[in-house]
Amino acid sequence: MDQIIVFQHPLIQHKISMLRDKRTGTNEFRALVEEIAMLMGYEALRDLPVEDVEIETPIETCMTPMIAGRKLAVVPILRAGLGMVNGILALVPSAKVGHIGLYRDEVTHEPHEYYCKLPDPIDERTIVVTDPMLATGGSAVAAVDFIKAHGGKKIKFMSIIAAPEGLERLKAAHPDIQIYVGHMDRCLNENAYICPGLGDAGDRIFGTK
Ligand code: PRP
Numbered sequence: 001m002d003q004i005i006v007f008q009h010p011l012i013q014h015k016i017s018m019l020r021d022k023r024t025g026t027n028e029f030r031a032l033v034e035e036i037a038m039l040m041g042y043e044a045l046r047d048l049p050v051e052d053v054e055i056e057t058p059i060e061t062c063m064t065p066m067i068a069g070r071k072l073a074v075v076p077i078l079r080a081g082l083g084m085v086n087g088i089l090a091l092v093p094s095a096k097v098g099h100i101g102l103y104r105d106e107v108t109h110e111p112h113e114y115y116c117k118l119p120d121p122i123d124e125r126t127i128v129v130t131d132p133m134l135a136t137g138g139s140a141v142a143a144v145d146f147i148k149a150h151g152g153k154k155i156k157f158m159s160i161i162a163a164p165e166g167l168e169r170l171k172a173a174h175p176d177i178q179i180y181v182g183h184m185d186r187c188l189n190e191n192a193y194i195c196p197g198l199g200d201a202g203d204r205i206f207g208t209k
Pocket residue numbers: 077078079080081102103104105109111131132133134135136137138139140166192201202203
């Protein structure tokens with residue numbers, strides 16, 4: 001499988017276009033982020049381990065596959081990554097959720113950590129890191145660094161919009177992770193915002209600013 005999967009699905013592209021529209025308000029924005037995460041999650045979780053369990057149907061008893069227990073952790077990068085969590089939990093309600101708090105310095109654009117709490121143990125889980133925006137890639141690289149330092153091994157990174165610069169940086173720093181991107185945008189501007197992008201994802205999800 002390629003390390004990077006960029007989604008071409010019309011439903012995802014349509015919903016991303018709605019996110020970009022500056023007239024889209026907080027409620028709708030939040031719902032769209034969740035729906036896109038669910039659609040992306042459907043693909044990203046196609047290799048979740050399953051095991052056969054015995055089920056009694058109204059007709060007979062059979063062995064039939066179910067997702068093997070305690071195998072998934074979702075780890076949003078705060079704040080904006082939180083907006084994607086429920087979309088994935090809708091698919092796998094039993095997943096554990098960790099949190100990594102990072103904010104970008106407005107001048108240097110470098111990430112600063114302020115919180116980290118991961119499910120323990122983490123080493124045997126598939127870990128889906130969520131953040132709608134992959135801009136310089138600094139936050140994504142730092143988040144994956146933390147997870148690996150805590151023992152995480154099988155890591156998938158999911159972002160709705162990526163800039164080529166950020167994707168290259170993440171790929172170079174972590175060639176062993178799988179990366180899922182809803183849409184590749186053109187470039188970063190002088191403030192390290194993605195163009196055309198959707199603005200500040202955290203502010204638009206939480207209605208700040
Ligand atoms: C945004 C976004 C990513 C990061 C991407 O978060 O949600 O985490 O910037 O930029 P990068 O690829 O250049 O690191 P921000 O730092 O604005 O924090 P917030 O989610 O709390 O608003």
